[in-house]
Amino acid sequence: MADLTMARRSPLAGLAREFMEKAVTGRRHVRLSEWRFTTMVSLRVDPGTDAAAALAQVLGTALPRVVGEVSSRGQHHVIWQGPDEWLVVSEESPDTLVPALAASVLDAHAAVVDVSANRTVLEVQGAAARAVLQKGCPLDLHPRAFGPGKAVTTTLARVPVLLWQVGPHGYRLLPRSSFADYVARWLLDATEEFASDFADDGTL
Amino acid sequence: MLQLNCPWCGPRDETEYHYGGQAHVPYPEDPSALSDAEWAEYLFVRDNPRGPYAERWSHSTGCRRWFNVVRDTASYEVLAVYTHADPRPVPGSTAGGSR
Numbered sequence: 001m002a003d004l005t006m007a008r009r010s011p012l013a014g015l016a017r018e019f020m021e022k023a024v025t026g027r028r029h030v031r032l033s034e035w036r037f038t039t040m041v042s043l044r045v046d047p048g049t050d051a052a053a054a055l056a057q058v059l060g061t062a063l064p065r066v067v068g069e070v071s072s073r074g075q076h077h078v079i080w081q082g083p084d085e086w087l088v089v090s091e092e093s094p095d096t097l098v099p100a101l102a103a104s105v106l107d108a109h110a111a112v113v114d115v116s117a118n119r120t121v122l123e124v125q126g127a128a129a130r131a132v133l134q135k136g137c138p139l140d141l142h143p144r145a146f147g148p149g150k151a152v153t154t155t156l157a158r159v160p161v162l163l164w165q166v167g168p169h170g171y172r173l174l175p176r177s178s179f180a181d182y183v184a185r186w187l188l189d190a191t192e193e194f195a196s197d198f199a200d201d202g203t204l
Numbered sequence: 205m206l207q208l209n210c211p212w213c214g215p216r217d218e219t220e221y222h223y224g225g226q227a228h229v230p231y232p233e234d235p236s237a238l239s240d241a242e243w244a245e246y247l248f249v250r251d252n253p254r255g256p257y258a259e260r261w262s263h264s265t266g267c268r269r270w271f272n273v274v275r276d277t278a279s280y281e282v283l284a285v286y287t288h289a290d291p292r293p294v295p296g297s298t299a300g301g302s303r
Contacts, residue, residue, distance in 0.1 A: 082267035138217040
């Protein structure tokens with residue numbers, strides 16, 4: 001099969017320049033960027049079965065059992081999506097990862113699907129990142145309720161996203177590809193106020 | 205706004221859920237044996253009580269699982285949240301309520 005990877009275009013390729021130009025600097029800095037062409041694999045399997053254990057063995061880490069939990073090992077991050085559903089986000093090529101996972105559960109009652117093109121990864125980083133997200137997310141993102149290493153599916157600006165906190169001031173958003181442009185433009189608009197000292201009420 | 209306590213994800217706002225109508229409406233054993241009136245009754249006719257009401261909800265932007273809620277239709281108080289594997293709560297008991 002012809003290698004088409006050179007011809008592919010990420011959902012937010014057209015906004016790369018705006019992400020740079022509209023990055024907010026200063027005390028309440030925040031900037032957006034896209035993590036392009038990330039490998040994502042959907043796993044459906046009954047936890048506690050041999051098939052679940054086999055998948056965990058290939059990934060080198062257990063499948064998390066509780067909402068919000070992410071287990072990471074090397075290039076792989078396994079995000080809890082439901083009691084029998086996980087999303088693997090990885091830097092390994094899907095050409096090797098998907099066959100390896102599928103081969104481990106051959107005849108078992110399990111599903112391994114390459115969903116890399118389903119979503120893109122949008123990074124929001126900076127001191128004002130939480131304040132920006134809080135403008136459009138119904139979830140409590142305060143450190144008392146949420147924190148680095150947690151990921152949940154929720155909504156941002158009324159559209160479904162997977163929200164993953166990776167550091168004290170860093171978040172990754174995984175919107176569906178078709179929603180990515182809307183989410184990114186909403187975020188660009190939401191970050192704009194933080195560039196102004198006039199609107200700074202000192203609460204950050 | 206309601207806050208519902210998803211059995212898998214914990215408390216989330218109503219906007220993350222979809223409503224699924226009355227719970228515990230069994231599919232007819234033999235649909236073809238029903239008269240048109242009985243079939244229409246199954247399809248369209250639902251209880252409309254003032255007070256506790258068992259209804260289905262789906263956590264559509266979260267774990268996408270269906271579960272049941274007993275909600276007071278007058279006060280909007282959530283009296284119980286339970287999965288399909290759990291028994292239907294006894295009326296008057298408030299076990300499993302979120303608020």
